[in-house]
Amino acid sequence: MCEIIAVANQKGGAGKTTTTKNLGRALSENGKKVLEVDFDPQFSLSTSLGYTNTDSEQFTIGDLMDRAIEMKELPDKEEYIKHTAHFDILLSNIVLSSTEMKLVGILEREYILKSILDDLRGDYDYILIDCNPSLGMLVINALAACDSVIIPVDSNYLASKGLELFLRTFIRILKRINTKLYIKGILLTKFNGLTNISKKTFRNINESYGSGINIFETKIPSSVKVGESDDQGLSIIDFTPENPVAIAYLELAKEVINYVGQ
Numbered sequence: 001m002c003e004i005i006a007v008a009n010q011k012g013g014a015g016k017t018t019t020t021k022n023l024g025r026a027l028s029e030n031g032k033k034v035l036e037v038d039f040d041p042q043f044s045l046s047t048s049l050g051y052t053n054t055d056s057e058q059f060t061i062g063d064l065m066d067r068a069i070e071m072k073e074l075p076d077k078e079e080y081i082k083h084t085a086h087f088d089i090l091l092s093n094i095v096l097s098s099t100e101m102k103l104v105g106i107l108e109r110e111y112i113l114k115s116i117l118d119d120l121r122g123d124y125d126y127i128l129i130d131c132n133p134s135l136g137m138l139v140i141n142a143l144a145a146c147d148s149v150i151i152p153v154d155s156n157y158l159a160s161k162g163l164e165l166f167l168r169t170f171i172r173i174l175k176r177i178n179t180k181l182y183i184k185g186i187l188l189t190k191f192n193g194l195t196n197i198s199k200k201t202f203r204n205i206n207e208s209y210g211s212g213i214n215i216f217e218t219k220i221p222s223s224v225k226v227g228e229s230d231d232q233g234l235s236i237i238d239f240t241p242e243n244p245v246a247i248a249y250l251e252l253a254k255e256v257i258n259y260v261g262q
């Protein structure tokens with residue numbers, strides 16, 4: 001059974017792209033078939049996987065969305081899915097920013113991404129969607145298309161207010177659009193247990209949400225190697241497997257696989 005997970009938080013810099021990239025890689029280490037979907041018009045997931053010139057790509061997620069909006073047939077999967085050694089990718093480029101505007105005026109606008117990804121469920125154990133930092137139509141499409149959500153939170157910011165806003169959108173989607181949607185967990189990123197700010201962020205999130213929402217045991221530490229691995233177009237697991245961030249994402253993958261529900 002395929003599970004589609006949206007990695008979402010309207011705050012930029014929370015660790016969404018890093019988590020999509022490295023959790024996907026870590027899931028593949030456990031024998032899972034994984035597709036990572038770059039669903040951000042800024043295409044940083046594509047770039048950080050070494051696809052630095054996606055403007056020249058014939059079919060990105062924006063093109064597929066545009067075709068689906070116009071009710072045209074999609075190209076063959078082999079034309080738009082990229083294979084890497086460990087997982088597959090659906091690339092993005094700037095096309096996706098105009099797609100968002102096209103969505104506004106059409107019927108069933110929340111379900112366009114869902115119509116694309118449902119056809120891929122048979123090919124994967126996990127499909128991870130890297131969301132853009134907003135609460136706009138693209139994120140709503142991602143929340144309508146997925147089974148669950150992972151919410152990365154930067155431990156260096158007291159995040160409660162931003163999370164409140166995200167959860168309000170989540171509840172709207174849950175009530176009206178995707179009634180089986182659930183939050184797989186809140187993930188603390190760039191966590192440093194020695195700093196007061198990390199400890200305080202964790203305490204706040206635990207107090208505010210811990211009784212109703214899973215907070216992953218695994219916390220992702222901070223390392224400059226994350227940026228270096230992006231530069232090399234590699235996951236942190238392939239770049240420096242012994243790095244604490246690599247180890248943490250492998251642990252997170254185990255938590256995700258073994259998750260038994262709320």
Ligand SMILES: Nc1ncnc2c1ncn2[C@@H]1O[C@H](COP(=O)(O)OP(=O)(O)O)[C@@H](O)[C@H]1O
Pocket residue numbers: 011012013014015016017018019044133189190191220221222223224226227230245
């Ligand atoms: N665990 C980490 N340690 C150090 N830097 C990180 C870590 N996770 C993310 N970063 C850096 O923080 C920035 C924002 O991360 P990113 O994953 O792009 O966030 P988002 O997708 O939520 O905007 C990037 O420059 C990334 O390299």
Ligand SMILES: [Mg+2]
Pocket residue numbers: 016017018040044045130131132
């Ligand atoms: Mg991002």
